[in-house]
Amino acid sequence: MGKIKYELLKEEKNTKARLGIIETNYGRVNTPIFMPVGTQATVKTLSPEELKDIHCGIILSNTYHLWLRPGENVVDQSGGLHKFMNYDGPILTDSGGFQVFSLARNKKKDIIEEGVKFKSHLDGTNLLLTPEKSIEIQNKLDSDIAMSFDECIPYPATYEYAKQSTERTLRWAKRGKDVHNNPNQSLFGIVQGSEYEDLRKWSAEETVKLDFDGYSIGGTSVGEDKDTMYKMVDYAIKYLPKDKPRYLMGVGDPIDLIEGVIRGVDMFDCVLPTRLARHGNCFTHHGRINIRNQKYKEDFTPLEESCDCYACKNYTKAYIRHLIVANETFGARLLSIHNIRFLVKLMEDLRVAIKEDNILEYKEKFIKEYENK
Numbered sequence: 001m002g003k004i005k006y007e008l009l010k011e012e013k014n015t016k017a018r019l020g021i022i023e024t025n026y027g028r029v030n031t032p033i034f035m036p037v038g039t040q041a042t043v044k045t046l047s048p049e050e051l052k053d054i055h056c057g058i059i060l061s062n063t064y065h066l067w068l069r070p071g072e073n074v075v076d077q078s079g080g081l082h083k084f085m086n087y088d089g090p091i092l093t094d095s096g097g098f099q100v101f102s103l104a105r106n107k108k109k110d111i112i113e114e115g116v117k118f119k120s121h122l123d124g125t126n127l128l129l130t131p132e133k134s135i136e137i138q139n140k141l142d143s144d145i146a147m148s149f150d151e152c153i154p155y156p157a158t159y160e161y162a163k164q165s166t167e168r169t170l171r172w173a174k175r176g177k178d179v180h181n182n183p184n185q186s187l188f189g190i191v192q193g194s195e196y197e198d199l200r201k202w203s204a205e206e207t208v209k210l211d212f213d214g215y216s217i218g219g220t221s222v223g224e225d226k227d228t229m230y231k232m233v234d235y236a237i238k239y240l241p242k243d244k245p246r247y248l249m250g251v252g253d254p255i256d257l258i259e260g261v262i263r264g265v266d267m268f269d270c271v272l273p274t275r276l277a278r279h280g281n282c283f284t285h286h287g288r289i290n291i292r293n294q295k296y297k298e299d300f301t302p303l304e305e306s307c308d309c310y311a312c313k314n315y316t317k318a319y320i321r322h323l324i325v326a327n328e329t330f331g332a333r334l335l336s337i338h339n340i341r342f343l344v345k346l347m348e349d350l351r352v353a354i355k356e357d358n359i360l361e362y363k364e365k366f367i368k369e370y371e372n373k
Helices: 048-053 065-070 074-076 081-085 097-103 131-141 160-180 197-209 227-237 254-262 273-277 310-315 317-325 329-355 359-370
Strands: 003-012 017-024 027-031 033-036 059-062 092-096 109-111 115-119 126-129 144-145 186-191 214-217 246-248 268-270
Touching: 003 160, 017 329, 033 059, 033 329, 059 065, 065 074, 065 092, 065 131, 074 081, 074 131, 081 092, 081 254, 092 097, 092 115, 097 115, 097 273, 131 144, 160 186, 160 197, 160 227, 160 329, 186 197, 197 214, 197 227, 227 254, 254 359, 273 329, 310 329, 317 329, 329 359
Parallel strands: 033 268, 059 092, 092 144, 144 186, 186 214, 214 246, 246 268
Antiparallel strands: 003 017, 017 027, 109 115, 115 126
């Protein structure tokens, strides 16, 4: 089939929320969608079969990590990322830019026009990641969707810094697009601009001129408050075309997902569900709970009565608490299954709410229950 195709099916009458379908070489995906993160070509502790059971559509993998090990050539020789990790659903690879900024050894990095110089977080080796290198790696990984290489602007940032960085991200986007040569892979551009409305507008308009297959709103979830994050989305999204998918990077809190969908976002990803699971935390409709809590020691009910996931259908809070307290990996697996299913099901419910034009009522009911108000 080649590149992805996006079809806008419906816009909710009271908000900017939208229903759509993304067609990929590995099947059709309904949007809005939450995408679990499989950083090192695996969603931590889970098998591809379990991801299918949870009804995941697209999953993520990370360019930076796979470049360092096992190396993009190993993945290429195996037949590409789908074959390497035995996942026959759609895969999106991020550019590696965020990891350079968050993981570089000693956090020291040198941003130059060519790219970013930094030390590997594994062994301290001096590395240079450029827009061309990021795209070359992603071409070889053969994901369905590749991301442009950008700088994730820290928060807060001065206007001058944000302006220079946003302009450079656009130049990097052009350079990456020029060398992108995988006919079966779509390439997304990334809108930056920090919290500044004029920079977000400029970045969105100029990035759209480059005609990418989809657009991402970057530079959120980097320490800003919720209202600022939602403004960043509002500032950018009005300048993005309706006939292409819109992706908000690094967002996985349930209420943030609902707010993003209402603002017209189609795609989200985050490590939050699996990271929380490894620390004994899980999502429920009555808020987040810590299963280590003593009150669950003799609680023989599921994590959530209404949940249809494998963990909730087969195990109790008491058992999962025992596993987590005893440091047994199976506990983290069960919580990961539940947390990912919770967010996937949230998206399924939001799609129904968009169809029925009652997403604001859904939001109000969800928040009231989730925040126990």
